[in-house]
Amino acid sequence: MLALFARIRTTWGAGLASIGAAAIAAGFAMHGHAAAAPARLEAMALAALHVFAVAFWFGSLLPLRAVALRRDPRSAAASILVWSRPALVFAALALGSGVALALVLAGPPRALLAPGYGWAVIAKTALVAAMLLGALAARFRHAKLMARGDVLAAESFRRSVLRQALFAVLVIYASAELASVDLPSPATR
Incomplete structure (x- = not known):
């Protein structure tokens, strides 16, 4: 509500x-692994920060695409460039809190190489990296070309945002799979 x-x-x-x-x-x-973690409060705080930052990032994709549909690419680029300042902060928060949460839940980085939880984290990380590369290209390449009045760059920006949305769906699926995988045993930590 x-x-x-x-x-x-x-x-x-x-x-x-x-x-x-x-x-x-x-x-x-x-819910999930954070609530059952040995460092429960830290894990829950990181998980809340992670979900909040990811929600901003993923939730802004469709409005960004709508902005790119404007007839004037310069006007669209101006809005996109203003929006991208806080977006970069939220993307950094999402990435940083996700990495910290994985380390709190799994233990040392070598535990992330173990089958199960570690491999699921690696798969999710690869999807997020692909999404991040698309976001950086949209911001630093397509939006700058749009600011110069390039109409074709607006179409490239829209396609980039659509690819990011598809990766976002895959990241959400990987997150659901991650929640169903057992954490590494304390012996592998």
Whole structure:
């Protein structure tokens, strides 16, 4: 219900929507491996931060595509470049908290090479890396060309965002698989 307040174009509506997003992220953090981890509070805090940052990143893909559909590529590029500043922060938060969470749950980095949880983390990381490369290309190549008035760059930007959305679906699937895999045993840590 709180997430529906995002439709209200006021400060209090955005504030309530943010509370709703944080509550959803905390709800996800209270289940799965983070809730059963030895460092439970740290893992749950990292999981909530990770889900919140990922929600911003993934949730902004369709609006970005809509902005790129504008007739004037310069206007679209200006909006995209302004949006990309906080987006880079949220992407860094998503990546950093994801890496930290994997290390808190699995133990030392060598545990991530073990079959099961480690391989699932590696698969998810590869998908996120592909998505991140697409995001960086969209921001630093396509958006800059759009700012110069290149109409074809807008089409490239839209295709890049669509590929990122497809990778996002695969990342969500990999995350679901990751949640069903057992953590490495303390003996392999």
